[in-house]
Amino acid sequence: MPVTNVVQDIDSRTLTITAEFAAPASRVWQVYADPRQLEQIWGPPTYPATVVEHDFAPGGRVTYYMTGPDGEKFAGYWEIKDIDEPRTFRFDDGFADENFAPIDSMPVSSNVYTFDETDGRTVVTYASTFATAEGLQKVLDMGVIEGASGAINQIDGLLAG
Template sequence: MPVIDVKPDLDNLTLTITAEFAAPVERVWQIYADPRQLEKVWGPPTFPATFVDHDLTPGGRVTYFMTGPEGEKYAGYWQITAVDEPTSFAFEDGFADEEFNPNPELPVSKNVYSFAATETGTRATYVSTYASAEGLQTVLDMGVVEGSTLAINQIDAFLA
């Protein structure tokens, strides 16, 4: 299982997930850079993702929806703020309506995904920062830890 640590920190308004993959940094990067690959691992297995727009450049926008077991759709977006290929990218991540307009009733997180080479492959560190403890608690209550862990743990099988 790639996920080796999960730390929600209400005091610092962060959720940090650490994972290790038996693949080089450049290969792990490709998953995030290619929307068709990202669809295979973004979202837990019972909520597969479909990426509609995917512009992984500073100022770019990524839009997607996850489809639940009963056919319900949950939309989201990333607003890309920084890219340092292949070692990191940063983005704001928010919930959206069917037309990918931001949902102001749900929290937006600032995220930094970083990838570092290790002796056995890549260590990925996913840090999400929220504007308030309430915002972080909202996504924790929605199951972000469980969903993210299930999603990230799919990456190993995809890389194999």
């Protein structure tokens, strides 16, 4: 399994997941830069994602929804802040309504994904920071660790295919 470490820190309002892949950083980067590949790994296995909009550039927006086992749709968005291909990108990730408008009552995370390559292998650090400890706790209670780990662990299959 690619996920090698998960650290949650309520005091600093952070959740950090580390994963390692047997592929160069440029290949792992494409999983996020290509909406069709992103769809294959963004949601956990039982909540596949559909990417609706994918403007993967500073100032751009990515919108998506995940479909649950009962057909219920859960929408979200990214607001892209910075990109340094293929080393890192920074974005805010939030929950959205069916029109992809932010749901103000739900937490937004500020994310930095970092891709470090050594000898053709890539370690990706997925760091999320929340505005409040309550916001982090809310997504922890929703199962974000299991969901994100399940989603990330799908990347190996995509890279192998």
